[in-house]
Amino acid sequence: MFDKQFQQLMKKHQGHTTHSQVLASITSSELAKQCRRRTRWVEETRTLIQQLLDSMWDLTDTTGLPLINHDSMSHVWEMQQHHLPCIQDPPGVQLYTNTGSFHKHQCGFIPGWRCNALHTQMYMLEGVSRWNTSQAQQALNMTVTSHSRIYDVRLMSSVNILSNRVLGSALLPEFMPPGKPTGSSV
Numbered sequence: 354m355f356d357k358q359f360q361q362l363m364k365k366h367q368g369h370t371t372h373s374q375v376l377a378s379i380t381s382s383e384l385a386k387q388c389r390r391r392t393r394w395v396e397e398t399r400t401l402i403q404q405l406l407d408s409m410w411d412l413t414d415t416t417g418l419p420l421i422n423h424d425s426m427s428h429v430w431e432m433q434q435h436h437l438p439c440i441q442d443p444p445g446v447q448l449y450t451n452t453g454s455f456h457k458h459q460c461g462f463i464p465g466w467r468c469n470a471l472h473t474q475m476y477m478l479e480g481v482s483r484w485n486t487s488q489a490q491q492a493l494n495m496t497v498t499s500h501s502r503i504y505d506v507r508l509m510s511s512v513n514i515l516s517n518r519v520l521g522s523a524l525l526p527e528f529m530p531p532g533k534p535t536g537s538s539v
Contacts, residue, residue, distance in 0.1 A: 506531060
């Protein structure tokens with residue numbers, strides 16, 4: 354698919370001859386036209402991931418060591434395939450129409466220039482959690498919400514419990530406590 358799109362862009366930018374020159378001349382709006390607005394279906398996603406894995410099984414580093422442990426990755430892929438429906442867009446729901454705002458926020462998730470992989474992952478998870486909490490009001494079209502900047506689930510739960518006792522209503526009406534684990538896997 355990308356090859357066809359690249360050939361179309363190559364025709365449009367005829368004065369550029371090399372792959373890198375064509376890529377450098379593509380504007381962000383042209384590139385945005387080539388990006389998907391919906392996820393692929395489960396079977397297509399499964400096929401593409403399997404093709405990627407098949408193309409990488411034999412890759413090695415400069416010393417000849419395999420980059421991927423075939424047995425381990427096969428086990429992971431076997432276990433994770435049942436999650437493919439979880440990452441698909443719900444039918445009839447446009448999830449990706451508002452573009453360009455979330456990725457700009459990612460820069461603010463990490464508070465410095467240097468941190469190790471574990472801290473980077475921690476900062477990204479916390480940032481995504483805060484982003485999701487902040488965007489819940491807009492996504493659900495809630496009319497009554499608080500203006501708090503509390504992101505700690507335990508604190509939010511305690512605030513609502515105490516508020517209900519004292520005031521008879523929740524101070525954070527948009528907060529929904531997480532469900533209890535059921536022990537079953539999806």
